[in-house]
Amino acid sequence: xxxxxxLAGGRGKRIGKDxxxxxxxxxxxxxxxxxIKKFLECKSVDEIVLVLPKDEISYCKEHVxxxxxxxxxxxxxxxxxxxxxxxNGLKVLSETDIIVIHDGARPFISESIxxxxxxxxxxxxxxxxxxMPKDTIKVRDKxxxxxxxxxxxxxxxxxxxxxxxxxxIKECHEKIKEDNFIATDDTMVVERxxxxxxxxxxxxxxxxxxxxxxxxxAEYMLKxxxxxxx
Numbered sequence: 001x002x003x004x005x006x007l008a009g010g011r012g013k014r015i016g017k018d019x020x021x022x023x024x025x026x027x028x029x030x031x032x033x034x035x036i037k038k039f040l041e042c043k044s045v046d047e048i049v050l051v052l053p054k055d056e057i058s059y060c061k062e063h064v065x066x067x068x069x070x071x072x073x074x075x076x077x078x079x080x081x082x083x084x085x086x087x088n089g090l091k092v093l094s095e096t097d098i099i100v101i102h103d104g105a106r107p108f109i110s111e112s113i114x115x116x117x118x119x120x121x122x123x124x125x126x127x128x129x130x131x132m133p134k135d136t137i138k139v140r141d142k143x144x145x146x147x148x149x150x151x152x153x154x155x156x157x158x159x160x161x162x163x164x165x166x167x168x169i170k171e172c173h174e175k176i177k178e179d180n181f182i183a184t185d186d187t188m189v190v191e192r193x194x195x196x197x198x199x200x201x202x203x204x205x206x207x208x209x210x211x212x213x214x215x216x217x218a219e220y221m222l223k224x225x226x227x228x229x230x
Contacts, residue, residue: 008104034107129202130156
């Protein structure tokens with residue numbers, strides 16, 4: 001049994017829009033449409049839980065799910081922090097073996113990346129896709145001077161979906177809630193409690209739409225690849 005949690009709580013501040021970024025229209029459909037569609041078409045996923053801000057649930061039901069004939073299994077109210085939203089999603093899952101956690105603003109996820117994550121999580125307990133950074137990465141000091149150049153071949157830019165055995169991610173989210181620790185993603189949650197995360201090959205096209213430049217790139221990718229036009 002594989003359950004997917006899609007987090008759709010991103011606001012549009014950095015992207016310069018009044019509307020939340022997952023509802024921005026690209027090629028006549030909202031970004032979130034493409035993300036949900038990929039998971040609905042993935043044969044490995046048995047259940048989909050969509051996590052949304054409370055004030056956007058009605059809008060999403062009407063303008064994304066109903067309008068575009070998409071069906072998810074559960075819709076859950078998000079929390080203050082990303083990890084609170086994940087926790088709320090975890091609480092409503094059925095008895096399941098593997099949990100896939102994905103950003104709603106990553107519409108170019110492929111079925112092969114999802115399947116590989118599930119395969120690796122079954123084997124290693126926790127897994128996430130990633131790509132080598134294209135740029136040289138430096139560490140700067142408090143005065144904004146470069147103090148160290150990192151070895152790019154040892155670095156990974158981590159993406160989602162991040163995939164876990166159910167008992168591992170649930171246990172670690174319970175603990176991090178008790179510890180009142182803020183984590184930036186779910187790999188950080190499980191690593192805090194001693195679990196190792198297997199990093200497999202991701203995809204440079206699996207972008208998270210965050211900036212206006214990302215929107216232009218997403219529009220180009222959808223127009224260029226007819227398979228993504230849905």
